[in-house]
Amino acid sequence: AMDGPEQLYARAIQMPYKIYTQKTNYQPLPLRGTPEMAQQVQESIQVWKSIQQARKQQQQQEHLEEEAEEVAEFMQEVMTITDSQAKEIAITFAKAIEDCQKERRNIANCSSEEECSRASVDLTMCMGERLCPVQHKSLVKVLSDEDEDQKIEAALETLTECVMLKTAERRMAREQHP
Numbered sequence: 001a002m003d004g005p006e007q008l009y010a011r012a013i014q015m016p017y018k019i020y021t022q023k024t025n026y027q028p029l030p031l032r033g034t035p036e037m038a039q040q041v042q043e044s045i046q047v048w049k050s051i052q053q054a055r056k057q058q059q060q061q062e063h064l065e066e067e068a069e070e071v072a073e074f075m076q077e078v079m080t081i082t083d084s085q086a087k088e089i090a091i092t093f094a095k096a097i098e099d100c101q102k103e104r105r106n107i108a109n110c111s112s113e114e115e116c117s118r119a120s121v122d123l124t125m126c127m128g129e130r131l132c133p134v135q136h137k138s139l140v141k142v143l144s145d146e147d148e149d150q151k152i153e154a155a156l157e158t159l160t161e162c163v164m165l166k167t168a169e170r171r172m173a174r175e176q177h178p
Contacts, residue, residue, distance in 0.1 A: 068168060090170070092130065103127075139156055139158075
């Protein structure tokens, strides 16, 4: 702040003179950003996008978990599983778990949000192939057509819901027939 003529004289005459005669170590800041600053801005933009994407995925996962809980509660109220159905469910689920060991290990060993997200989709695809073949075939067809992202997301969400429904069914069978 310029409080009087002394400060104006110091800034306008004394300081530029000292800089010119190299009697000070002061270096004025550049008026334009450096290339490093531009790179930092780009990095900041990428970090922000990554944060937003992670938050969106987290919200989607929370939404799917809430839906799965609602479905499980509904199924528990409505559905009764016979002993033979419980055995069939257990065998099918055990086979799916056995066939998807690699994907389960990938989830257990993931270290970043992106790796965990990819591993989760891989496990859903693997489990879906065994537990929900119709929904899995639909997703594979949409993926092979390289169609719109919305159709891919809808097919993946349908497969995920089916796998969650089968998981809830397995849980109910285990509760009803220990």
